[in-house]
Amino acid sequence: MPLIMHGEPVGVLQIDSAELDAFPPDARACVLMLVPAIAAAVQNALLFDRERAALQQLQETEQQQRDFVAIVSHELRTPITSVSGFGLTLAEHANDLDNDTIADIGFRIWRSSRRLERMMGDLLDLSQIERGTLSAEPAPTDIEPILRQSVREQSNDAHPIVVDLQAPLPKAMVDGDRLHQIVGNLLSNARKFSPAGTAIEVVVRAEGDAIALTVEDHGKGIPEDLINRVFDRFFQAEAATTRSVDGLGIGLYIVKELCQRMDATIEVDSAVGRGTRFTARLPVAV
Ligand SMILES: Nc1ncnc2c1ncn2[C@@H]1O[C@H](COP(=O)(O)OP(=O)(O)O)[C@@H](O)[C@H]1O
Numbered sequence: 061m062p063l064i065m066h067g068e069p070v071g072v073l074q075i076d077s078a079e080l081d082a083f084p085p086d087a088r089a090c091v092l093m094l095v096p097a098i099a100a101a102v103q104n105a106l107l108f109d110r111e112r113a114a115l116q117q118l119q120e121t122e123q124q125q126r127d128f129v130a131i132v133s134h135e136l137r138t139p140i141t142s143v144s145g146f147g148l149t150l151a152e153h154a155n156d157l158d159n160d161t162i163a164d165i166g167f168r169i170w171r172s173s174r175r176l177e178r179m180m181g182d183l184l185d186l187s188q189i190e191r192g193t194l195s196a197e198p199a200p201t202d203i204e205p206i207l208r209q210s211v212r213e214q215s216n217d218a219h220p221i222v223v224d225l226q227a228p229l230p231k232a233m234v235d236g237d238r239l240h241q242i243v244g245n246l247l248s249n250a251r252k253f254s255p256a257g258t259a260i261e262v263v264v265r266a267e268g269d270a271i272a273l274t275v276e277d278h279g280k281g282i283p284e285d286l287i288n289r290v291f292d293r294f295f296q297a298e299a300a301t302t303r304s305v306d307g308l309g310i311g312l313y314i315v316k317e318l319c320q321r322m323d324a325t326i327e328v329d330s331a332v333g334r335g336t337r338f339t340a341r342l343p344v345a346v
Pocket residue numbers: 249250253277279280281282290295296297298306307308309310311312313336
């Protein structure tokens with residue numbers, strides 16, 4: 061017997077017996093009378109389940125947002141403390157300090173300010189994604205100078221970056237500033253999640269109507285059960301309380317959203333203990 065509510069099937073009622081003629085006509089009539097009530101009860105149970113799932117989802121999102129505010133506050137504190145501490149040192153003791161020390165303090169203030177700038181930039185991008193206003197303006201672009209600049213900015217003694225670019229490369233249909241941002245994000249993750257002394261490789265190849273750009277590190281890798289979530293908003297494999305590295309957990313989310321806006325794709329391949337490889341495929345300009 062189908063259970064129908066408002067013209068929609070919500071279930072089936074089946075009553076069996078091993079005995080022949082177990083259900084005399086009056087018993088059948090009685091069951092028939094109960095069918096609408098049973099259908100309503102089943103539908104209520106279904107609706108209740110759905111409501112509960114929606115509520116749980118909402119609570120999780122709210123919790124995520126509370127955690128995010130805590131993470132942002134925590135991440136802002138370190139560079140701000142550094143800027144104000146070193147700034148005060150300069151203001152009060154500049155006359156007693158030698159030039160090298162003053163230059164070193166200036167560099168530290170600059171580095172912390174850069175970190176704050178990058179965080180503010182990421183937060184602005186995040187809010188633009190949420191409001192649907194994040195934009196990229198693809199145009200035929202020679203990507204080599206952009207990649208070289210990103211590599212120069214991110215390379216240091218602890219993490220030499222090896223570049224292998226196919227020459228000549230066709231122009232890509234990308235927004236140059238956004239590509240710079242994407243590569244900067246991938247390289248800073250590669251540095252952050254791999255031990256000092258291990259190389260990072262950037263390989264670029266033309267592949268049909270795309271340019272494949274890979275950033276590979278030999279770091280800690282990403283556990284298999286978490287890999288599908290690295291592009292999710294706020295996702296970080298390690299909990300904020302036990303994390304040894306900084307970050308807001310929105311870099312790869314922004315990278316994915318930017319790629320989508322340039323008709324590019326991004327994928328990740330990783331093995332714990334061996335390293336991680338991100339591959340972006342950029343459309344070739346025609
Ligand atoms: N190269 C990488 N190696 C290992 N884990 C990575 C790598 N890149 C990203 N991840 C994981 O993905 C998470 C999300 O990255 P991201 O969105 O850039 O946030 P954040 O860098 O602020 O933590 C990181 O916290 C980390 O757990």
